[in-house]
Amino acid sequence: MTGQYARMAVACICAGLGALLVTACGSPVEEQSEQPTIAWAYPMAPAANGSQRSAENGEPQQLNETQVTYSMAEIRSPWLAVDWFPAEHPDMPQVVSIGREPVVRACGHCHLPTGNGRPENAPLAGLPRDYIIEQLRAFQTGERKSSVAGRNPIDFMVSTAQAMTTEEIEAAADYFSGLNYRSMTSVREAEQVPVTLTTDWIYSRDPAGGSEPLGMRIIEMPEEIERFELRDPRTAYVAYVPEGSIARGEALARNWGESGQFACTACHGEDLLGLGNVPPLAGRSPTYLVRQLNDFRTGARIGPVAALMTPVVEPMQYEDMVALAAFLGALQP
Helix, strand or coil: CCHHHHCCEEEEEECCCCEEEEEECCCCCCECCCCEECHHHCCCCCCCCCCCCCCCCCCCEECCCCCCEECHHHHHCCCCCCCCCHHHCCCCCHHHHCCECCCECCHHHHHCCCCCCCCCCCCCCCCCHHHHHHHHHHHHHCCECCCCCCCHHHHHHHHHHHHCCHHHHHHHHHHHHCCCCCCCEEEEECCEEECEEEECCEEEECCCCCEEECCCCCEEEECCHHHHHCCCCCCCEEEEECCCHHHHHHHHHHHCCCCCCCCHHHHHCCCCCCECCECCCCCCCHHHHHHHHHHHHHCCECCHHHHHHHHHHCCCCHHHHHHHHHHHHHCCC
Protein backbone atom coordinates (compact mmCIF):
# COMPACT_ATOMS: atom_id res chain seq x y z
CA MET A 1 0.00 0.00 0.00
CA THR A 2 1.21 3.54 -0.64
CA GLY A 3 2.93 5.32 2.22
CA GLN A 4 0.01 7.73 2.33
CA TYR A 5 -2.59 4.98 2.58
CA ALA A 6 -0.70 2.92 5.14
CA ARG A 7 -1.53 5.66 7.64
CA MET A 8 -5.17 5.99 6.72
CA ALA A 9 -8.23 4.24 8.03
CA VAL A 10 -9.46 2.20 5.11
CA ALA A 11 -12.48 0.17 4.17
CA CYS A 12 -12.46 -3.62 4.28
CA ILE A 13 -14.95 -6.06 2.86
CA CYS A 14 -16.66 -8.08 5.53
CA ALA A 15 -17.19 -11.42 3.82
CA GLY A 16 -19.95 -12.56 6.13
CA LEU A 17 -21.99 -9.34 5.94
CA GLY A 18 -21.00 -8.14 2.47
CA ALA A 19 -20.45 -4.63 3.89
CA LEU A 20 -17.50 -2.33 4.39
CA LEU A 21 -15.86 -2.07 7.80
CA VAL A 22 -13.34 0.62 8.68
CA THR A 23 -9.97 -0.42 10.02
CA ALA A 24 -6.31 0.53 9.81
CA CYS A 25 -4.25 -1.57 7.43
CA GLY A 26 -0.53 -1.63 6.86
CA SER A 27 -0.34 -3.77 3.72
CA PRO A 28 -2.32 -3.92 0.47
CA VAL A 29 -3.01 -7.62 1.03
CA GLU A 30 -3.33 -7.75 4.82
CA GLU A 31 -6.44 -9.69 5.82
CA GLN A 32 -8.73 -8.22 8.48
CA SER A 33 -11.42 -10.88 8.14
CA GLU A 34 -11.77 -13.39 5.33
CA GLN A 35 -11.18 -10.70 2.71
CA PRO A 36 -8.22 -8.32 2.24
CA THR A 37 -8.73 -4.57 1.97
CA ILE A 38 -10.20 -2.87 -1.09
CA ALA A 39 -9.63 0.78 -0.16
CA TRP A 40 -7.22 1.17 -3.08
CA ALA A 41 -10.22 1.17 -5.46
CA TYR A 42 -11.60 4.32 -3.77
CA PRO A 43 -8.72 6.85 -3.66
CA MET A 44 -9.48 9.53 -1.09
CA ALA A 45 -8.09 12.83 0.21
CA PRO A 46 -6.54 14.24 -2.96
CA ALA A 47 -3.20 15.89 -2.29
CA ALA A 48 -2.86 19.59 -3.13
CA ASN A 49 0.80 18.94 -3.78
CA GLY A 50 2.61 21.83 -5.44
CA SER A 51 4.72 19.52 -7.56
CA GLN A 52 1.56 17.80 -8.84
CA ARG A 53 -0.57 20.85 -9.52
CA SER A 54 -0.73 22.77 -12.78
CA ALA A 55 0.05 26.49 -12.94
CA GLU A 56 -2.12 28.78 -10.79
CA ASN A 57 -0.71 32.05 -12.13
CA GLY A 58 -3.59 32.78 -14.51
CA GLU A 59 -1.56 32.15 -17.66
CA PRO A 60 -3.44 30.49 -20.54
CA GLN A 61 -3.00 26.73 -20.68
CA GLN A 62 -2.49 24.98 -24.00
CA LEU A 63 -1.76 21.51 -25.39
CA ASN A 64 0.80 20.98 -28.12
CA GLU A 65 -1.77 19.43 -30.46
CA THR A 66 -4.23 22.36 -30.46
CA GLN A 67 -4.37 26.15 -30.53
CA VAL A 68 -7.24 26.21 -28.04
CA THR A 69 -6.42 27.84 -24.68
CA TYR A 70 -8.10 27.87 -21.28
CA SER A 71 -7.27 29.36 -17.90
CA MET A 72 -6.92 27.00 -14.95
CA ALA A 73 -10.06 28.61 -13.48
CA GLU A 74 -11.98 27.57 -16.59
CA ILE A 75 -10.46 24.09 -16.58
CA ARG A 76 -11.55 23.53 -12.99
CA SER A 77 -15.01 25.06 -13.34
CA PRO A 78 -17.79 22.45 -13.06
CA TRP A 79 -19.90 24.67 -15.33
CA LEU A 80 -17.68 24.13 -18.37
CA ALA A 81 -16.69 21.11 -20.42
CA VAL A 82 -13.15 21.94 -21.52
CA ASP A 83 -13.11 21.17 -25.25
CA TRP A 84 -9.56 20.85 -26.55
CA PHE A 85 -10.57 19.00 -29.74
CA PRO A 86 -14.05 20.18 -30.83
CA ALA A 87 -13.74 18.53 -34.24
CA GLU A 88 -13.58 15.07 -32.62
CA HIS A 89 -17.20 14.94 -31.45
CA PRO A 90 -20.68 16.30 -32.34
CA ASP A 91 -21.98 19.57 -30.97
CA MET A 92 -22.65 19.23 -27.26
CA PRO A 93 -26.08 20.03 -25.80
CA GLN A 94 -26.12 22.66 -23.08
CA VAL A 95 -26.37 20.15 -20.23
CA VAL A 96 -23.13 18.54 -21.47
CA SER A 97 -21.20 21.70 -22.35
CA ILE A 98 -22.05 24.17 -19.55
CA GLY A 99 -24.73 22.56 -17.40
CA ARG A 100 -27.18 24.77 -15.56
CA GLU A 101 -25.91 26.81 -12.63
CA PRO A 102 -26.06 26.51 -9.71
CA VAL A 103 -27.19 22.89 -9.50
CA VAL A 104 -26.49 20.95 -12.71
CA ARG A 105 -22.78 20.56 -13.42
CA ALA A 106 -21.70 20.22 -17.04
CA CYS A 107 -21.69 16.49 -17.84
CA GLY A 108 -18.67 16.98 -20.08
CA HIS A 109 -16.62 18.51 -17.26
CA CYS A 110 -16.21 15.13 -15.56
CA HIS A 111 -17.02 12.69 -18.36
CA LEU A 112 -15.27 14.84 -21.02
CA PRO A 113 -16.75 15.91 -24.39
CA THR A 114 -15.62 12.57 -25.84
CA GLY A 115 -17.51 10.65 -23.15
CA ASN A 116 -14.35 8.72 -22.23
CA GLY A 117 -14.46 9.83 -18.63
CA ARG A 118 -11.51 9.35 -16.28
CA PRO A 119 -10.64 6.61 -13.74
CA GLU A 120 -12.53 8.40 -10.95
CA ASN A 121 -15.82 8.36 -12.87
CA ALA A 122 -17.72 6.47 -15.56
CA PRO A 123 -16.91 6.30 -19.27
CA LEU A 124 -20.26 7.11 -20.91
CA ALA A 125 -19.41 6.92 -24.61
CA GLY A 126 -21.26 4.14 -26.35
CA LEU A 127 -23.46 3.15 -23.41
CA PRO A 128 -27.06 2.35 -24.41
CA ARG A 129 -29.32 5.41 -24.32
CA ASP A 130 -31.93 3.76 -22.11
CA TYR A 131 -29.25 2.46 -19.75
CA ILE A 132 -27.87 5.99 -19.22
CA ILE A 133 -31.39 7.26 -18.49
CA GLU A 134 -31.99 4.35 -16.10
CA GLN A 135 -28.79 5.06 -14.18
CA LEU A 136 -29.47 8.78 -13.88
CA ARG A 137 -32.88 7.89 -12.43
CA ALA A 138 -31.16 5.51 -10.01
CA PHE A 139 -28.91 8.36 -8.82
CA GLN A 140 -32.03 10.49 -8.36
CA THR A 141 -33.88 7.90 -6.28
CA GLY A 142 -30.93 6.76 -4.17
CA GLU A 143 -30.80 3.32 -5.77
CA ARG A 144 -27.23 4.03 -6.87
CA LYS A 145 -24.51 5.42 -4.63
CA SER A 146 -20.99 4.55 -3.49
CA SER A 147 -19.89 2.01 -0.89
CA VAL A 148 -17.55 4.69 0.49
CA ALA A 149 -18.86 8.04 1.73
CA GLY A 150 -17.14 11.34 1.04
CA ARG A 151 -15.91 10.80 -2.52
CA ASN A 152 -16.67 13.94 -4.53
CA PRO A 153 -17.04 12.22 -7.92
CA ILE A 154 -20.03 10.17 -6.77
CA ASP A 155 -21.44 12.86 -4.47
CA PHE A 156 -21.41 15.39 -7.32
CA MET A 157 -23.02 12.85 -9.63
CA VAL A 158 -25.86 12.27 -7.19
CA SER A 159 -26.57 15.97 -6.57
CA THR A 160 -26.37 16.79 -10.28
CA ALA A 161 -28.67 13.95 -11.31
CA GLN A 162 -31.20 14.91 -8.64
CA ALA A 163 -31.41 18.41 -10.13
CA MET A 164 -31.65 17.37 -13.81
CA THR A 165 -34.89 17.70 -15.72
CA THR A 166 -36.29 14.95 -17.92
CA GLU A 167 -35.23 16.97 -20.97
CA GLU A 168 -31.66 17.31 -19.68
CA ILE A 169 -31.43 13.60 -18.88
CA GLU A 170 -32.62 12.66 -22.36
CA ALA A 171 -30.28 15.18 -24.04
CA ALA A 172 -27.27 13.81 -22.16
CA ALA A 173 -28.27 10.21 -22.95
CA ASP A 174 -28.74 11.01 -26.64
CA TYR A 175 -25.33 12.65 -26.82
CA PHE A 176 -23.17 10.11 -24.96
CA SER A 177 -24.87 7.03 -26.39
CA GLY A 178 -24.04 8.28 -29.88
CA LEU A 179 -20.29 8.50 -29.24
CA ASN A 180 -17.75 5.80 -29.99
CA TYR A 181 -15.78 4.70 -26.93
CA ARG A 182 -12.00 4.52 -27.14
CA SER A 183 -9.99 2.95 -24.35
CA MET A 184 -7.05 5.09 -23.22
CA THR A 185 -5.78 2.58 -20.63
CA SER A 186 -2.93 0.12 -21.04
CA VAL A 187 -3.27 -2.83 -18.65
CA ARG A 188 0.05 -4.30 -17.49
CA GLU A 189 0.71 -7.24 -15.21
CA ALA A 190 3.37 -6.44 -12.61
CA GLU A 191 4.78 -7.35 -9.22
CA GLN A 192 6.17 -3.89 -8.46
CA VAL A 193 4.51 -0.51 -9.11
CA PRO A 194 5.56 3.12 -8.70
CA VAL A 195 4.97 4.70 -5.30
CA THR A 196 1.88 6.88 -5.64
CA LEU A 197 0.11 9.97 -4.32
CA THR A 198 -3.55 10.83 -4.78
CA THR A 199 -4.40 13.72 -7.08
CA ASP A 200 -8.00 14.65 -7.88
CA TRP A 201 -9.33 11.32 -6.57
CA ILE A 202 -6.97 9.14 -8.58
CA TYR A 203 -3.39 7.94 -8.23
CA SER A 204 -0.33 9.67 -9.65
CA ARG A 205 3.36 8.86 -9.46
CA ASP A 206 5.16 10.23 -6.44
CA PRO A 207 7.71 12.75 -7.78
CA ALA A 208 10.18 11.34 -5.25
CA GLY A 209 10.15 8.08 -7.21
CA GLY A 210 10.51 4.59 -5.80
CA SER A 211 8.52 1.39 -6.14
CA GLU A 212 6.50 -0.93 -3.91
CA PRO A 213 4.80 -4.34 -4.18
CA LEU A 214 1.49 -4.30 -6.03
CA GLY A 215 -0.02 -7.17 -4.07
CA MET A 216 -3.65 -7.95 -4.83
CA ARG A 217 -4.53 -4.48 -6.09
CA ILE A 218 -5.05 -2.58 -9.31
CA ILE A 219 -3.23 0.75 -9.47
CA GLU A 220 -4.44 2.93 -12.34
CA MET A 221 -2.89 6.31 -13.07
CA PRO A 222 -2.25 8.79 -15.89
CA GLU A 223 1.03 8.51 -17.76
CA GLU A 224 1.32 12.33 -17.62
CA ILE A 225 -0.34 13.99 -14.65
CA GLU A 226 -0.10 17.41 -16.32
CA ARG A 227 -2.34 16.34 -19.21
CA PHE A 228 -4.77 14.76 -16.77
CA GLU A 229 -5.06 17.99 -14.79
CA LEU A 230 -5.78 19.90 -18.00
CA ARG A 231 -8.68 17.48 -18.62
CA ASP A 232 -7.15 16.33 -21.88
CA PRO A 233 -9.34 13.55 -23.40
CA ARG A 234 -6.23 12.08 -25.02
CA THR A 235 -4.56 11.44 -21.65
CA ALA A 236 -3.08 7.94 -21.60
CA TYR A 237 -3.42 5.77 -18.49
CA VAL A 238 -1.70 2.65 -17.21
CA ALA A 239 -3.37 0.11 -14.94
CA TYR A 240 -1.01 -2.24 -13.10
CA VAL A 241 -2.66 -5.57 -12.31
CA PRO A 242 -1.38 -8.70 -10.51
CA GLU A 243 0.54 -11.22 -12.58
CA GLY A 244 -1.70 -13.93 -14.01
CA SER A 245 -4.87 -11.92 -13.36
CA ILE A 246 -5.80 -11.33 -17.01
CA ALA A 247 -5.95 -15.04 -17.87
CA ARG A 248 -7.81 -15.82 -14.67
CA GLY A 249 -10.25 -13.01 -15.39
CA GLU A 250 -10.97 -14.33 -18.87
CA ALA A 251 -11.85 -17.74 -17.43
CA LEU A 252 -14.25 -16.08 -14.98
CA ALA A 253 -15.83 -13.87 -17.65
CA ARG A 254 -16.56 -16.86 -19.87
CA ASN A 255 -17.40 -19.52 -17.27
CA TRP A 256 -18.37 -17.97 -13.93
CA GLY A 257 -20.58 -20.06 -11.66
CA GLU A 258 -20.78 -23.78 -11.00
CA SER A 259 -22.22 -24.41 -14.46
CA GLY A 260 -21.14 -21.16 -16.09
CA GLN A 261 -24.54 -19.58 -15.45
CA PHE A 262 -23.00 -16.29 -14.27
CA ALA A 263 -20.63 -15.82 -17.22
CA CYS A 264 -20.33 -12.13 -18.17
CA THR A 265 -20.67 -13.10 -21.83
CA ALA A 266 -24.19 -14.44 -21.24
CA CYS A 267 -25.60 -10.92 -20.74
CA HIS A 268 -22.91 -8.56 -22.02
CA GLY A 269 -22.25 -10.44 -25.26
CA GLU A 270 -19.59 -12.86 -26.42
CA ASP A 271 -17.27 -9.96 -27.23
CA LEU A 272 -18.39 -8.10 -24.04
CA LEU A 273 -19.49 -5.11 -26.10
CA GLY A 274 -22.99 -5.15 -24.64
CA LEU A 275 -26.35 -6.50 -25.77
CA GLY A 276 -29.44 -4.33 -26.08
CA ASN A 277 -29.78 -2.33 -22.88
CA VAL A 278 -26.95 -4.27 -21.19
CA PRO A 279 -23.81 -2.07 -21.11
CA PRO A 280 -20.48 -2.91 -22.74
CA LEU A 281 -17.57 -3.89 -20.48
CA ALA A 282 -14.65 -4.24 -22.88
CA GLY A 283 -11.89 -1.71 -22.34
CA ARG A 284 -13.55 0.12 -19.45
CA SER A 285 -11.45 1.44 -16.56
CA PRO A 286 -10.35 -1.51 -14.37
CA THR A 287 -10.62 0.41 -11.10
CA TYR A 288 -14.05 1.71 -12.08
CA LEU A 289 -15.15 -1.87 -12.77
CA VAL A 290 -13.90 -3.05 -9.37
CA ARG A 291 -15.84 -0.29 -7.63
CA GLN A 292 -19.04 -1.27 -9.43
CA LEU A 293 -18.64 -4.96 -8.57
CA ASN A 294 -18.02 -4.03 -4.95
CA ASP A 295 -20.92 -1.57 -4.89
CA PHE A 296 -23.26 -4.29 -6.16
CA ARG A 297 -21.88 -6.68 -3.55
CA THR A 298 -22.27 -4.28 -0.63
CA GLY A 299 -25.77 -3.13 -1.61
CA ALA A 300 -24.73 0.42 -2.53
CA ARG A 301 -26.38 -0.24 -5.90
CA ILE A 302 -29.93 -1.57 -5.80
CA GLY A 303 -32.84 -1.67 -8.22
CA PRO A 304 -33.48 -3.70 -11.40
CA VAL A 305 -29.88 -3.82 -12.61
CA ALA A 306 -28.60 -4.71 -9.14
CA ALA A 307 -31.17 -7.49 -8.86
CA LEU A 308 -29.55 -9.14 -11.88
CA MET A 309 -25.99 -8.51 -10.69
CA THR A 310 -26.32 -9.42 -7.00
CA PRO A 311 -26.34 -13.23 -7.46
CA VAL A 312 -23.34 -12.84 -9.77
CA VAL A 313 -21.18 -10.89 -7.31
CA GLU A 314 -22.25 -12.48 -4.02
CA PRO A 315 -20.04 -15.59 -4.43
CA MET A 316 -17.07 -13.57 -5.73
CA GLN A 317 -13.88 -13.46 -3.73
CA TYR A 318 -11.67 -10.38 -3.62
CA GLU A 319 -9.24 -11.90 -6.13
CA ASP A 320 -12.12 -12.67 -8.52
CA MET A 321 -13.09 -9.01 -8.78
CA VAL A 322 -9.50 -7.97 -9.36
CA ALA A 323 -8.94 -10.61 -12.06
CA LEU A 324 -12.22 -9.91 -13.82
CA ALA A 325 -11.57 -6.14 -13.95
CA ALA A 326 -8.02 -6.76 -15.21
CA PHE A 327 -9.26 -8.91 -18.10
CA LEU A 328 -12.12 -6.60 -19.05
CA GLY A 329 -9.91 -3.52 -18.92
CA ALA A 330 -7.33 -5.19 -21.16
CA LEU A 331 -9.85 -5.77 -23.96
CA GLN A 332 -10.04 -3.34 -26.86
CA PRO A 333 -13.56 -2.02 -27.48
